[in-house]
Amino acid sequence: MAQLPTGSLPSQVHVDRSARRAAGVVKWTKYDAGVMPAWVAEHDLGQPPAVHERLRELVDAGAYGYHDAAEPMVEAFCRWASRRHGWSPEAGLVRPTTNVVQGVWASVQAFTRPDQKIVLSDPVYYPFQDLGPTTGREVARWNLVHDDAGWHYDLDALQALLEGDPSIGLLLLCHPQNPTGRVLDADQLTRILELALEHDVIIVSDEIHYDLVHPGAEHVPALAVPGASTCTIAVTSGIKTFAIGGLRCAVAVFGDERLRDRFDSIPEHLLTVPNRFGCEASIAAWDTGDAWVDDLRATLDANRHRLVDRLHAELPEAGIHLPDSTFLAWLDLTAFGPGDRPSMWLRAQTGVACESGPKFGAGGEGHVRLNFGTTPEVLDEIVDRLVQGLGRG
Numbered sequence: 001m002a003q004l005p006t007g008s009l010p011s012q013v014h015v016d017r018s019a020r021r022a023a024g025v026v027k028w029t030k031y032d033a034g035v036m037p038a039w040v041a042e043h044d045l046g047q048p049p050a051v052h053e054r055l056r057e058l059v060d061a062g063a064y065g066y067h068d069a070a071e072p073m074v075e076a077f078c079r080w081a082s083r084r085h086g087w088s089p090e091a092g093l094v095r096p097t098t099n100v101v102q103g104v105w106a107s108v109q110a111f112t113r114p115d116q117k118i119v120l121s122d123p124v125y126y127p128f129q130d131l132g133p134t135t136g137r138e139v140a141r142w143n144l145v146h147d148d149a150g151w152h153y154d155l156d157a158l159q160a161l162l163e164g165d166p167s168i169g170l171l172l173l174c175h176p177q178n179p180t181g182r183v184l185d186a187d188q189l190t191r192i193l194e195l196a197l198e199h200d201v202i203i204v205s206d207e208i209h210y211d212l213v214h215p216g217a218e219h220v221p222a223l224a225v226p227g228a229s230t231c232t233i234a235v236t237s238g239i240k241t242f243a244i245g246g247l248r249c250a251v252a253v254f255g256d257e258r259l260r261d262r263f264d265s266i267p268e269h270l271l272t273v274p275n276r277f278g279c280e281a282s283i284a285a286w287d288t289g290d291a292w293v294d295d296l297r298a299t300l301d302a303n304r305h306r307l308v309d310r311l312h313a314e315l316p317e318a319g320i321h322l323p324d325s326t327f328l329a330w331l332d333l334t335a336f337g338p339g340d341r342p343s344m345w346l347r348a349q350t351g352v353a354c355e356s357g358p359k360f361g362a363g364g365e366g367h368v369r370l371n372f373g374t375t376p377e378v379l380d381e382i383v384d385r386l387v388q389g390l391g392r393g
Ligand SMILES: Cc1ncc(COP(=O)(O)O)c(C=O)c1O
Pocket: 041, 098, 099, 100, 101, 102, 125, 174, 178, 206, 208, 209, 237, 239, 245, 249, 250
């Protein structure tokens, strides 16, 4: 592992809570100081030092004007994707966007007609619940199913859905999946792709959590599946890995020129270009961040085990499966009767703020999404509070 300055690795971070609050980090300011924040999907583990150095240089130079950093950002993304994911997108088939969600919405506009349906798989990252109403497209559901082993995709159900409804035009994959952490493997992706090709459906694969897949699972980029190029768009970003969501910078990656050109039919000024600070931070992170991300992944892997082991041992009524990816855990509180606003109920019982399951759609009843992307010390305090507030012993 390359040497990084002492204290700069995720495993060495100390969270200074009042400094975070003073800096206006919304994860730490939304609720009062007595509440432990485990809600928004942002980790507390910092950024590679080169990100700070580059942004400081720009601030010192007063470099706030128009810029041409989007192109080098795209090139840095391609280098990262091929180094970290064995996937070699062509820079000419990548478009910068301000954020991932913008790429999703623009894809729905570019690749579907108003009379076509889009497929969503609940429970899913809750802003996607607005996709149908705000684009005027009807939504067809291919929901995840739950059993003792966790949350799964049912490929036969997708086949039946596509065979039964020729008006479906687009399938939105959340890959890796937020909130369950489920990761699709190469065989499952291949089957999804075959079905998409057979039924003339475009796949939009949101891969924003792609760097954060834990041992035992592997991220297979949808566009790396043989045959995907004619029907697949991937949207991703460095913002989750490097906790730089406020800087706004993402990419949309197209399998071929035809798809790219259809996306380009959206007026340029509706999409605009990403922020310079977002581009420069992403370049610095992607070009220097390998050892840092390895350490982040090890920290998150240890955290997921710590969380799940402690809850199984100390709060067995809470349902939790070891997530394959991300720093998000999908916690089933049904045994406690949390009502229809589970996060509000949980906050009142324990002083821990999570995201409310019902916002994520079907399967969210009685659940909350808990963010474990923090230091072991903060995580322990979160678990202590859950155990003290909900434990019946
Ligand atoms: C699956 C998924 N997609 C998109 C986003 C948001 O990305 P952006 O802010 O770039 O739109 C998130 C943030 O949590 C996410 O989890």
